[in-house]
Amino acid sequence: MKTPLTYICAGLLLSSHVAGLVRGEEEDPGDLWVRAYGWISTAERLGEAEQWPLSIAAHIEAFRSIGEIEAIAPDFEPELIAFRAEKIEQAIEEAREEMGAGDHDVMMKFLDVIESIKQGEKLRYSEEYEAAAAEIDFARSLLDEISELRGEGFRHAVSGQYLRIDQHSNYLNSQILHKEASRVLAKIPVDNGDLGTTEFVKLTDLPKESDAIAMSASLFPPWVPEPEERGEAAAPEPASSANERFQSVMDRVRFGSADRSGKGSEDAPIEANETTGTEGNP
Secondary structure, rough: OOOOHHHHHHHHHHHHHHHHHHHOOOOOOOHHHHHHHHHHHHHHEEEEEEEHHHHHHHHHHHHHHHHHHHOOOOOOHHHHHHHHHHHHHHHHHHHHHOOOOOOOOOHHHHHHHHHHHHHHHHHHOOOHHHEEEEEEEHHHHHHHHHHHHHHHEEEEHHHHHHHHHHHHHHHHHHHHHHHHHHHHHHHOOOOOOEEEEOOOOOHHHHHOHHHHHHHHHHHHHOOOOOOOOOOOOOOOOOOOOOHHHHHHHHHHHHHOOOHHHHHOOOOOOEEEEOOOEEOOOO
């Protein structure tokens, strides 16, 4: 006999499949299988933490993914798909027996979390970042509400979902900020009139010849030829002073020279007569 939860699973599966057909979407069966396996793992962790309504919600999402695989790719691992579908139904029935009063509302809220995450991911990959961020933020708020009701055991069991939400939020916020910054920069006028252009110089723009001569004269004085080059006599050297002539005489007296007698010697200087100031005999 089919239980109400079985009908819930079937209804969710049908609504998901119909919505996909309306949007013209058809997901890859391999991706659907990976998603189903991930939710099965989450459901098992929630069951170990005795979070029965949340475990049921995760199993329902896994069952929905498996049902989509059967609908769009009946040849995709049919034996494995049938085995997993049967195991999920058994797990749902076992968890249903443990549910208490008010657990049904918690289960439906967690299904809303799952649906919001899925919609946020689809919008992200469609580059609708603002809408995706709104869905992900809504999923986080619902998850926080459930955490307050169910305690630390639930939060630890869904730590992977929190991490998944954080990763989406970080990426989406960075894309929104980048998009906003690009929009602001686009409003700033940019002068592109002189970027990498070639300027041609006209002949009239060049300095005139007279200007160049004046500039050269200011830097380099005009050349004046020497008197010899002009054919003129060189100016006489200035006469030696009396002191210079006296010193020259004294040098010849003291050291002698061979030009007087050809017998002078540097080692035997000729002494001058003290009275006459002339050379004398010893």
